[in-house]
Amino acid sequence: MSKAAPQKVAVLGAGPIGLEAALYAKAAGFTVAVYDRGAIADHIRQWGHVRMFTPFGVNATSLGLKALLREKPNRTLPAATDIITGREFRDAYLVPLGETEQLLESLQQETTVLHVGRVTKGFRLLVRAAKGQERIDTADFVLDCTGTFSTPKWLGDAGIPAVGELTARSQIAFNIDDIPGERKAHYAGRSIALIGDGYSAATTICALAALAVEHSATWVFWITRGARGQPLPRIANDPFKERDRLAVKANSLATRCDGNLEFHPQTVLDEVVSHGPDKGFSIAGRSNGKPISYSVERVIANVGYRPDLNLRVEGPGYFVLGAKSRDAGFLLRDGFEQIRQVFATITGNARLDLYDKKAA
Ligand SMILES: Cc1cc2nc3c(=O)[nH]c(=O)nc-3n(C[C@H](O)[C@H](O)[C@H](O)COP(=O)(O)OP(=O)(O)OC[C@H]3O[C@@H](n4cnc5c(N)ncnc54)[C@H](O)[C@@H]3O)c2cc1C
Structure with missing residues (x-):
């Protein structure tokens, strides 16, 4: 990546994978914009009462934990083996992560990405902000982490x-x-x-x-x-x-x-x-x-969810990560590996790995 002009990554969705992808992008030296049409981890908020089946240590990354502890070393976090609810995960980890110095300036809540199109160099995004104003943003890379939770499958x-x-x-x-x-x-x-x-x-x-x-x-x-x-x-x-x-x-x-x-x-x-x-x-x-x-x-x-295919661009530079990338059975730890692979691809450095395996 050219040091003179950091390239811009647009992250669609501030769910757990969008937030982790944005953090990774920052750590790799990119300029980042994260959009969520609701609040931070809005889908998890909707199933917040459900107990997760993977322990907290598997749901968080070393980059995320470090970012939180850097700002507030005495912060109380769940133990790695704790089985917590979606709401506890959101309150203890995801919302504070979105509010860290690294992410806060990049995060645009109540902002929906309506359409993405490819131009000669990169992408154009039609974005609608909270009060309904629309605008065009641009990006060199798009990471679509919009999940599937708001588009359930049909019953028939x-x-x-x-x-x-x-x-x-x-x-x-x-x-x-x-x-x-x-x-x-x-x-x-x-x-x-x-x-x-x-x-x-x-x-x-x-x-x-x-x-x-x-x-x-x-x-x-x-x-x-x-x-x-x-x-x-x-x-x-x-x-x-x-x-x-x-x-x-x-x-x-x-x-x-x-x-x-x-x-x-x-x-x-x-x-x-x-x-x-x-x-x-x-x-x-x-x-x-x-x-x-x-x-x-x-x-x-409870018949599962389908991806919103209106938001999808084929070809290089547009990556679908997180729950949207799988029909079923997606786990957060799969998403962390997707993030690692995406940045290895776009930096051209196959060995790039910013996760500290021992700390995760
Ligand atoms: C009930 C339940 C329990 C689960 N338990 C576990 C578990 O224990 N362990 C595990 O590993 N996985 C679990 N999963 C699976 C998976 O990890 C979660 O679904 C997780 O939330 C996926 O994260 P994500 O970031 O890909 O998408 P999501 O969490 O769905 O986030 C997508 C975000 O994108 C935003 N968005 C959508 N469209 C747009 C748009 N056009 N513009 C801007 N923003 C947009 C949404 O508002 C949302 O905040 C569970 C899933 C469910 C449903």
Whole structure:
């Protein structure tokens, strides 16, 4: 990289990977702009009540920890082995990181990147700031760390919306609702369809089973596409015990059908029709090829997320990192390795590694 003119990196998204990428870019000598359409780690804020399954030490980098301790050596941070919630991770690490001297001047919250286009040298970004003013920014490199959390997948078969889903979407819970906490009254004593068979659905089914113990009228139809007797595949020798515990608990609920729960594997949905706000749903589909239909009061769709492909430029200089780079199973530590590789590529120094392995 030319010392005379530091090149500019635009980081889209101030989630954990965007913030770490920005820090790395600064440490590598680039000029940086980080944009987030919300606040710092806005997606994690939305699932803040959920306990993470990787310990804090795996979720933070040596660069991040050093930046925080440089400014405030007495700062209290979680221990490396602590299993903390999304909210605790955000409050103890991500927000302070965004507010460090290194990042604060680069960070633009409430600022959405609407479009990115390539020009002869670098990129042009159409950006909309908090009060709606639009402008053009430029960058030599773009790191797209915008995640997928705000674009859930469709509920219907073949990856398209079910009949009625487009209208019903605002009534459906696509995220991990805080069922033990602030959303308890919304679900207690209700009939609920839960669709999905990943770790988010596992978190939800465990919370609903606990709710059914307290409120016995609660009834759950757990609908999954897979043919498996156990909805969550267990990872052999899973290094993350919390993740394994979650899979075991959810599988046990499915196989025992405890907790006022009916488990319906091999089931796809064709229709999800809302009867209006708080007026319930009719859902219909096929289970093992046979037609099924239910009337339920609530629908929770934990069916995963898809990348927003409107924001994507093919070719050199534009890198997709973080949750957006994978269909499922993304871990923060994968993102830290992506960051290392991206900067090795753009500096042309294959050996560049700014992480201190011993400290991480
Ligand atoms: C419930 C849950 C629990 C998880 N637990 C773990 C765990 O224990 N361990 C682990 O390693 N991983 C875990 N993950 C997976 C993954 O690490 C997280 O999803 C993580 O938040 C991904 O970070 P990210 O920076 O790629 O994206 P995100 O955290 O999704 O951040 C993207 C950011 O981009 C912003 N943005 C989006 N579009 C725009 C735009 N157009 N312009 C400007 N800004 C934009 C958003 O506001 C957001 O702040 C979990 C995921 C979920 C959903």
